[in-house]
Amino acid sequence: MNALADPGEAGSIWRTEKIDSFQKLAAKAGLEENEEYKRLITLIVAETTSLEQLWQAQKVENDAGMAAYGAGAHGKAFHHFSEAIRLWPSNCIYHANRASSALKLGRADVALQDAKNAMKRNPKYCKAYLRAGACAVALQRPSEALSMYQHALLLKPKSSKAKARAGCEAAARMCEEQARTCEQEAASALHGERPPMPPAAPSDEAAAEQLLSAEAMLQACPDMHAAICAYIEGLILCQRYADAQNACLPLLPGVDRLYLQAEASWRGGDAEEAHTSLEAALALAQDSSKCLNLRSLVARLLQHERAAAAAREEGRLEECIGECTAALQTTEHFSCAGLHCHLLYHRGSAHAAAGHSQEALGDCSAALQLNPAHAECLHLRHTVHREMGSYVEAYLDLQRLRTAAPSWPGLLQLMEEAATLSLAHRSDLRASAKAGNVPGGYYEVLEVPVQASAQDIRRAYRKQAAVWHPDKWLNAEKDDVFRAQDKFREVTLAYETLGDEQKRCMYNAKNLWY
Structure with missing residues (x-):
């Protein structure tokens, strides 16, 4: 820890000498009774007294922080150093002292920022670089730590040379360890050694907890392959398929990356893309059991999807409905809300084309329970409601569609038509009511x-x-x-x-x- 900086006391002496010199010059000129002089000297003395009080206050806070730190009360020390910084923000020593207490409290991120603030205020303050190096080590950033310790050595402080050398050696060892870990992770990622994702869906609460835990791990180790994989798996289980695809981009190339891309694709409703990713993964590791098992499932889904599409195109609606139902049954115990929405939409569309209005509405509602913003299902349900004469429901579906997909083609015209039909329907109902027919x-x-x-x-x-x-x-x-x-x-x-x-x-x- 550090004692109070000499510049504070030197400034106090300098101000006292300047006031004394000013008073002597005024006396020599015979200005003691001059009103302007009296006003000016009163103001100078008041401002100087205020500065002295401020200097004394920050000195007291820093001394209290040092005493608390020495007694092991690091939280209390952090508070006192913060007060000292508030009173004298430009003091590099106070920032370095608070960095030490923050590091003891396990807040290496806060400590590193304080150490960097100390370096900005005095680029030649060696202890600021030593603090920053210790913080970077705690944050598992050996390259940054090595840079800080090397800079401290360049400043050549005799009292800190041993600490700087020891820090350089520790940071260098950590760099070597991280390099070996990276090599091992790269090999593991290439061959896909990470276990497969569980097919069954956990509860919403369990999925959210897994994602939060993975986010915390990723924040602590942003470059760790396992942390990124765990984060992606959490996103998939929370049904954030697009975010999962984006999170795959920084992964190390290999089977793990392709496998997770496939998981996000098929669960999100794109079995074709998933099949492509799995074929690429199996080209790298032919005996990857998790990729083989997932490819088998995706192949069955693709078979049903392609058969359903062909049947729909040829007008065989019942066959299309059957294929969609078979695909849904294949994955009924899986966590794949995006795929289920996709299949329910296509089955609902076939039901609507076959004149099965209630079944179509049921499929749309089931899909919208999984994803309330599914634009295609909202539009399909609007169409079915309109054909059934349920114009108010049709209009409400369009309002939801406007929220989910404001750029949907022809949306404004559809809403105008639905509003017109709804008003006309109300007029007919009023007329029927007056005639006693309702x-x-x-x-x-x-x-x-x-x-x-x-x-x-x-x-x-x-x-x-x-x-x-x-x-x-x-x-x-x-x-x-x-x-x-x-x-x-x-x-x-x-x-x-x-x-x-x-x-x-x-x-x-x-x-x-x-």
């Missing part, structure tokens, strides 16, 4: 008026459920049992819609018969 719908099922409160609806549901619950009809005739089951489902659906404020608003907006 039934009461869910309100009639629960036997409540349109203006019923949420409490009225809940009370009505309990009343109807008590009558039509299947348990009440266990000993009834078969036809009565079926009728009660249908009625109970109807009552439940009515309550699920009218008991939810948002769903009730949408229901009223669509039907508008009141």
Whole structure:
């Protein structure tokens, strides 16, 4: 640690001498009673006193920091050194002292920045370079550490020469160790020795924890091959397939890189790209079991996808639906949300073309549960809703599409058409209501008026459920049992819609018969 710098005390002496000299010159000139002189000397003395107080305050803080550091209270020392820096930001010694306490606290990154700040304030301050070298070693940056220690040697301080030489030797050994590690990692990456990814999906919480852990490891060791691989695997399990592909770029070339690119590709919905990556990986390591196993799975998926595409092109819609279903069943236990969205979209499109509107809506909704911003599914669901006459839902799908893909071709025109159809549909409903042609719908099922409160609806549901619950009809005739089951489902659906404020608003907006 370092004592207070001499320049502070020297400055105090210099200021005192200058004031004394100024007063003597004024007395010699007979200006003691001059008002301007009195004002000026009062101001100079006040400013000098303020500087003296500031100097004393930062000295006290630095001394307290040194005492705390010596007692092993490094957190307290860090606080005192920070106060000293606040009072005298340009003092290189205070920055170097705080770097020492930060290093003891395990914050090598903070310590390195403080050491560099000390170097900026005094490029010839040897201890700043020694601090920076120690911090770089702690951060596993031997090349940077070696540079710092070599610079300290060039300054030739007798008291620090031994430390600088020892630091150079330690940094050089670490450089050699890192070089050997890099060679081993390069060989491992080339042959793909890293274990394969688990096929099953962990829970969302477990996937997030794995990603956060990998990010922390990567931050500590940004160039480590294993850390980058773990980070990419975490991204894939969190369904961030595009980010995973980008993260593969800095990986060492070899089987591991190609394998992870393939994992991100097929799980994201691009089996063709995955197959290409796996073929390249197997050209480097023909007996790689993880690549062989994954290629077998991807080949089956490609077979189903190509058969589905050919069937759709030739108008064999049921066959297309069957192939998509088979592909989904092949990967039902895998973590591959992107692929499932892709397959559900194509199956939903085939259902829509075959006139299976409900099945198409089901596939679109299932895909959008996995990825709410899947633009193709939003557009397909809009089309199906429109063909079914559900114009409000069609318009809402387009609003979601505008958020997910604002540059979707012809989106504004589609929204204008959907809005026009929705308004026209409402007008027709109003006319039908006036003619008495529209039934009461869910309100009639629960036997409540349109203006019923949420409490009225809940009370009505309990009343109807008590009558039509299947348990009440266990000993009834078969036809009565079926009728009660249908009625109970109807009552439940009515309550699920009218008991939810948002769903009730949408229901009223669509039907508008009141």
